[in-house]
Amino acid sequence: MDTTQRTEQQRSADRRRRELLEAADRVVLRDGPQASMNAIAAEAGITKPILYRHFGDKSGLYAALATRHTDALLDSLRAALDAPADRRERVEATLDTYLAAIEARPQVYRFLMHPAEGSQSDPGSDQGFDVGKHTAPLLRRMGEELAQVIEDRLDLGPESQQLARVWGHGIVGMMHAAGDWWLYERPCSRADLVRILADLLWGRLAAAGDKVGGPGF
Amino acid sequence: MDTTQRTEQQRSADRRRRELLEAADRVVLRDGPQASMNAIAAEAGITKPILYRHFGDKSGLYAALATRHTDALLDSLRAALDAPADRRERVEATLDTYLAAIEARPQVYRFLMHPAEGSQSDPGSDQGFDVGKHTAPLLRRMGEELAQVIEDRLDLGPESQQLARVWGHGIVGMMHAAGDWWLYERPCSRADLVRILADLLWGRLAAAGDKVGGPGF
DNA sequence: CATCTGTGTTACTTGCGGTAACACTAATGT
């Protein structure tokens, strides 16, 4: 009973699964998050039941697809965060890496961040589903990873763990919201956005002076 | 042709519309964002076509519903942001107001932030739909409002407009992501969360010292 | 009195997620 020993059929199944995932990827890239199972099956040259055998249900397929992209993105973010440079440079590099990724493939970004409905499909079942279960897992994973980095590398006193986790999720949320808005409105260059966000994290909000005698005040 | 003069029938229709919205509200509060049109109609004691006559389609109903809650939340946030106190206190009060709101009515929060599919339903139509169109409008509105406040009240030099908008969306995103995570995990009290986030905005990340000689590093 | 406006219905279409039930092929074990 060696579980690591894969039979010929199993390896063929894995290969097929990868092919199906690639087909699904193409469809999602073309149609966005609302790609239907029928469309994906058609793209793969087969019919629905096979998809369901491989991935259980739509959430399963989406999860498998999301995991691939999420892992890839997280890898590049980790690289930027681990570069040998001072803290501000690393932060800017990480922000820029994220923004470059969503800029390069906005359809993938939409799929990861706005997964239509996902999960919790079966209304006849008993599953309760808590608040927050729908949040894109990518945000959570990024938040947790950043929290870990912060906690490992920064000296934050006794509360360090709580601080790091809040900051991790908070900073990731800042990056996400600003990036989402920027991608849609394109109000400035990527470099400008990166610098302005880093300035915010570096306390420039607290340091700014009050505006006195503005127009009408 | 006085458009302000409403006939008896029109006022009755408005009243009915409000009643339907309240019924929809109850259902969404009970069932979450995936409430079906059938369920809402049943709660209102009528059948589907009437809903469609009043709101066009599901997105229309959702938009009408979201607008109500969004307006209410934005009002209370504005109040917190306009209180007579120093900047840090106002920021903390605003954060706390937001967190208290999502804590008090998580179902409403879920509905506003994760509106299932919404919009862009009709695939046969010609609408192109850009990236970001799916984002919950609440986040965008909060970001824009905060940006305006920042620009009006802070002295940020020549780039002030761009800075204010980026910061507005960034800070709102930080608040949202941290709040979402906090609501799900409940890792600390609301007051702690508020303080830690304010510390982040006040530059404590930049000021922290590097950790030296940690376990294994 | 006719008309227009809004309320309400039943019955339908379309499309999607998901599932039987069944046929075929090839690696596998005795």
Added chain:
DNA sequence: ACATTAGTGTTACCGCAAGTAACACAGATG
């Protein structure tokens, strides 16, 4: 060699939700 098993694939269906006719009725309005 032969049955078993594990995989691929199909057609045809169910249930459900969004959305749409087509039609009946009541009351304000001219």
